[in-house]
Amino acid sequence: MRIDDLLARGRTFSFEFFPPKTDEAAQQLEHTIGELGELQPTFVSVTYGAGGSTREKTIEIVTHIKRETGIEAMAHLTCAGSTQDDLRAVLERIVDAGVENVLALRGDPPKGQTTFVPADGGFRYANELVRFIRELHGDRLCLGGACYPEKHSECGNPAMDLQNLKRKIDAGLDFVITQLFFDNRHYFEFVQRARAFGITVPIIPGIMPITNAAQIERFTVSCGATIPFQLAAELDRRRDDPKAVLQLGVAHATAQSIGLLMGGAPGIHFYTLNRSTATREVLAALKAAGVA
Secondary structure (H helix, E strand, C coil), X not given: CCHHHHHHHCCEEEEEECCCXXXXXXXXXXXXXXXXXXXXXXXXXXXXXXXHCCHHHHHHHHHHHHHHHCCCEEEEEECCCCCHXXXXXXXXXXXXXXXXXXXXXXXXXXXXXXXXXXXXXXXXXXXXXXXXXXXXXXXXXXXXXXXXXXCCCCCCCXXXXXXXXXXXXXXXXXXEEEEECCCHHHHHHHHHHHHHCCCCCCEEXXXXXXXXXXXXXXXXXXHCCCCCHHHHHHHHHHCCCHHHHHHHHHHHXXXXXXXXXHCCCCEEEEECCCCCXXXXXXXXXXXXXXXC
């Protein structure tokens, strides 16, 4: 089922997974899919590695989830490392597998590179990929995209970033999912700016429950997100106690999610890092609070 149709029905709760690189990681992902599947998410998404490095696994996992678990699945697709012919072939496989939802992204530069360089015969920007998909498949696919409440790390200013988002949406996006953030003010102010700019598609907030201090600090540096001072201080005080870090992360993500939903967000997209514990605890708390 198309995600835009699911959004029209009411609040959505969704999870993001990434393709595993080892047999042990594959077993962990299978366990996570099983546990989180019991929570009946509205949909799940599967990422696409830098430079298209996990292309085959992404398609394989999305197809497995769609066919074997009955959960609606969305495949990420990036411009990175792919020609137009490559992208056309991947899209054909996605459609043939019965997958109806694609998250169209520019993608990150390969590890060790700081700037994005398109493949020969490929695309430089996500809006070009979105337009390409629409030209090939029309409305057969529901297309999502990314947005950045604190602006994209490579963009000069928030106004320019919003213009870039509008280009993607005008090219054919049906909804967008935000980069992670830890202060709801960033989300609500971003939505207000977007609506004033003429952007009307659903904007789903992306939430990552903190489970490891060093890990989340690396993520925020790489994606341009910020950790509020008070949360950062509490995190630093607990960094050598994994259980305490997890408790803090679950508590903060729960409070964030309740505030977002009560403030009118159309749902929550959880960045799970292929782990189920934190997300399960957050959703349990949301159900107890009557918002999920």
